[in-house]
Each structure stands twice: as C-alpha cells, then as structure tokens.
Amino acid sequence: MSDNKTDTPRNSFIVLILFIGLFIISFFIIAYFVWDISPSDERLKNETEALKTTATIFGGIAVFINAYYAAKRWEAMDKSAEAANKTAKAALQNAQAAQDKQITERFAKAVEQLGNEKIETRLGAIYTLERIAKDSKDDHWTIMEVLTAFVRENAPLKDFSEKNTENTDSLIIVNTLNYQKPKEIEEKLKLQTDIQAALTVIGRRKSENELENQSLDLNNIDIRGANLIEANLQGANLIEANLQGANLIEANLQGANLNKANLQGANLNKANLQGAYLIEANLQGAYLIEANLQKANLNKANLQGTFLYKANLQGAYLNEANLQGTFLNKADLQGADLRGAENLEQQQIESAKGDRTTILPENLQPPEHWNA
Template structure:
C-alpha cells in the first residue's frame, strides 16, 4: 500500500471514530435532557395549580413517545398518580364527585399509549380508584386491573379491554357498547343497567356478576362463563350471540341454535 492510500485509510478511521464519539455524545445529551424533563414533570405533578399538573402529564406522555425505555416507568407514574388522587372512599354515602380534570387527562394519556412498548406480563394497576363518569371511549386498556374500582356511568364505548380485570368493580350504567372484553375477568362485577350492545365478551369470566337490566343485545358470548351470574334473565341472553361453549346460570337455557358446534354469527374482532 502506498503512503497516500495509507494516509487515506487513517483519515477514514479517524473520521469514523469521531462520528462514533459524536453519536455517543449526542445520545448522552439526549438521555440527560430526558432525565431532566422527567424529573421536572414528576415534581410538577404535585403542584397545587391544575394547569401545572396538566402540563406535567402531557410532558410525560411526550417522553414516553420519545423514549421506549421510559415508557413503562411513565405508565407506572401515571397510574400511581390516579390511585393516589382518586381513591375509592370507604363508607361513601354521597354521590361521587365529578372526575377531576387532571385525573381524566392522566387516564386519557394511559388510554392512548403505545402498548407495543410493553411486555405481556406488565399490567396497568388502576385498582381501588373512583373514576365515576370517566370518558375512555376507544381507549386502549388491555391488561388493566380495575379491581374494586368505581366506574359507574363510565363511557367505554369501543374500548380495548382484553384481559382486563374488573373483580368486584362497579360498572353500573357504564356504556360498554362495541367494547372488546375478550378474556376479561368480571367476577363479582356490578353491571346493572350496563350497555353491552355488540360488546365482545368472548372467553370472559363473569361468575357472580350482577347483570340486572344489562343490555346484551348482539353481545358475543361465545366461550363466556356466566355461571352464577345474578339477575340475568332469559330474554337478555336471547338477544345475545352464543354457542355451545357459552356457560349459563342453571336457571337459564341456551338457545337452540347455540347447541351447534359453530355459531351462525361471525366473531367480532
């Protein structure tokens, strides 16, 4: 190799090293900026001014989008914020107050997160919270735990609630029309007067759930376990879509066409 070629190689190697160092420095600067933004947002979440708390919530949302590594930490922060500021109050005799603006904002951010950045064993802990009347239309709440939470009158139309847990939760008068509740756990859930029109309950678990006056019209009950469900009447299931895998309370009878192996109704997606 002549001297000019050797010099060119050394120059190229030096340029490559400089580029690598510049990239490392840029990444370090970006990481530092994210850390500073995160720390400031956490501090502002405790501010007494509602506008400051809202700014912090949306800052955390932006960080979660910018940094996949921080996504789940931010979801844990937001769910903890909701649990701390909207707990179910024991022996509450009066009607629940209107949901706070910052609590609604935090839940909206959680509901539009990119769940692809999560592992299957990571679950949103939204247990023991009072979010009466919350608006979570079309929200992504897969693998969310609402154990013993109050969601009375909640708007959950077209929400994604696959594998969610509602054990002993209050969903009275909730709007769950066209919601996806595949493999959801609803044992002991209060569903009186809930609207489950066209909801997908395929493979869900409802023993002990109270379904008094719940609207099950065109709801998908294939593989649904309704054993021990309370206040469920024959006319309600006659409007639903089931098959031989649907498990009903002992006092109710499956429709004749449910006994065939394949349901005449198409599965909801």
C-alpha cells in the first residue's frame, strides 16, 4: 500500500520531465526548419508563430494530461470514500450487535430478578425493563407481556367468600364499628409496591410501538386501591378485574374490556371510556364526573349511587343497568338507550341533558327542557 503511494508522485514527476523535454526538443526542431526554410526577413515572424503553435499544442496536451490525472484523483477519492463508508457501516453493525447483546443480557437478568425475594431487587428489575422498552422498540411488547404476566401472577383475583372464615367486606364493616382496622385486613387491601410499580410502567408505556391486535392482558387481577392516574390502558383486557377504590382519574380506557369488573368506589373522573365494555360491571358509588362513556356498553351494570355529573353518555347502552340513586346532573344522555334501565326515576333525568334520540323507559317522560 505504501509503495503505491510512493510511486504515484514519482510517476507524475517523470511525466512532467518528459513533457518539458519533449516541448524543448519540439521547439528546436521546429525552429530549425523555420530557420532553414524561411527567408531571412520572415524568420523572426515565423519563429514566433511556430512558438505559439507549439505552445498551443503542448498546452492542449497539458490540459488532457491534467484532466486525466484529475480523473484519477477523483477515482482514488471515490474509492477512499467508499472504503470509509464500508468501514463506518461495519463499525455501526458491530456497535449494533454489541448493543443487542447488552440488551439481551440486561433483559435476561431483569426477568430473573423479578422472582427475587427482595422487594428492592424486583423494583430495580421493573424499572430496568422499562428502560429497555424505551431503548429497544423491538423488545417493547415482549416487556409489556412480561410485566402484565408479573401482575397476573402476583396479584390474582382473591376469593374470600369460601376460603376465609369471614368475608373481607364484613370484617371491614365490623372494624368500622370498632373504630379500628385489623392489621390482617389492612395487609389484604394494600397493593404491593412492586405491583404498583409494574402497573405504573405499563400505564406510561409508548403505545405507538404496539400493533393494533396487541392488547394488555390484565384479566382476573386484584389491584384494589391502585394508582392509575392518566394511565394508558386503551383496549386492555380487564375482565373481572378488581379495581375497587382505584384512582383512574383521566385514565385512557377507550375500548377496554371491563366486563364484570369491580369498580366500586373507583375514581374515574374525566376518564376516557369511549366504546368500553362494562357489561355487568360494578360501578356502585364510583365517580365518573366528566367521564367519556360515549357508546360504552353498560348493560346489566350496577350504577347504584354512581356520580355521573357532566358525564358523556351519548349512544351508551344501559339495558338492565341498575341506576338507583345515580347522580345524573348535567350528564349528556343524547342517543343513550335507557329503555331497559332499572330503578331510574323521573327526578334523576330532570337534571340531565337529553333530546329526542334519548330512549327512556315507558314509565318516564322526557323533561320539557329536552325539547327546547
């Protein structure tokens, strides 16, 4: 390689010497013929013309030679640039391979640490997985599946009716009368820190990295009292999930499946439940102030004592839903189907917003202000 670099300037120098020598020889040959053939009075003029002609010819040759070497230089530069690009591409591939290897190792270690008995180790694993999901788009959904599986495995739906000597709700009532809460009940109702952390990471994930057919599987979980403020749970499977007393303010539950879910006393203010499935869901005493329930399916849902102030129920389905004591002040019932709703009274709809598209039970009449 070094020999080729040394030969290039040497060859150029040799060509230059040959060119100058050829020019001098040619000049003297032409001058000789001009001196010998031309009359004495025209020799000087002819010599000048001959010199110009020679200079023009060799100038043209010089231009061609320069163009040739310029092309050679450009060719060499192109080859150098191509070689540099190949080197850079290889370096990038090596760096990517090293990064992929590092991500794989971090992922495997984090998944292993999820089963560690120490809470701080599990928390570290959860946040490590979140970091990997952000760094690697290809691993995003796999990590979401790992985290949802972690929640399902560690917060399964509990059945206190048969396995325990006393029902948890009954114990709470007795405990209220005694003005104290037994430690065992407090522990049962308290959501584990690592479960909450996993739910937080799931709720703030980059959903744009997911395919349309991918949905979070969080069915049959017990996450009472969970903090899911502004959580993105769009299209999530929350069938029969226990979300009693959960904080879901401004959460995105659009199209989510909450059939038979327990949302008793949950805070769903300003939550987006558009098109959500809430068939047989327990929303007793839940807060749905300014919530979007447009076209939601609430058939057979328990809405007893639910607060639906300024909620959007346009086009919602409420067949056989229990609306006893439901607070419907300024709720938008345009297009809602309430003909099969149970325990709905005239005074409840008087303060609601509706129109001719609202379908009421036969025993109720549209308020006068609906026709205004």
